[in-house]
Amino acid sequence: MFCKKCGKEIGDNETYCTYCGAPQNDVPPQQAPPAYSANAPVDGSSFGWAFLGFLIPLVGLILFLVWKDTLPLRSKSCGKGALVGVILYVIFIIISVAIGACAAASAYDYYAAVLL
Ligand SMILES: [Zn+2]
Structure with a gap:
């Protein structure tokens, strides 16, 4: 066979x-497996972190950004919780505005003045 780099003929084996x-x-040269660190934080999906993100979306977003490289699963939990929290918050605002708008013309004028 021939060398893959320089092209000169060498033995088959x-x-x-x-x-x-x-x-x-x-096959790349054998590499030592990364040393296991007992102090490394354990990554994993967690309802607790999702709930925290849900309660305080801003904190969830920050934790998501902080952990997205080191603890991807946990950061996902925070991000999901924050996302759900924000969506529910927006829905809550929209419903509040809708109820206020239907309740009375004066309320509608108030929300229109505030939001538009
Ligand atoms: Zn060679």
């Missing part, structure tokens, strides 16, 4: 090129 030293198999 050569793992490394005898001319340039380039590895001839596609």
Whole structure:
């Protein structure tokens, strides 16, 4: 066979090129597995974090951004909770405005003045 790097002919069973030293198999050299750290925080979906994000969407959003690289599952829980919290909050506002608008013309004028 021929070297994958320099193209010179080498033995069929050569793992490394005898001319340039380039590895001839596609399997990358064995790497040591990352050392397990007992102090590493455990990642995982958590209803508690989602609930916190739901209660305080701003905190949920911040935690989502802080953890999205290191603790992706936990940050997802926070983000989901925050998202649901924000959506419900917006729905609540819309319903409040709708009720206020239907209740009386003066209320409608008030919300229109505030929101428009
Ligand atoms: Zn070579």
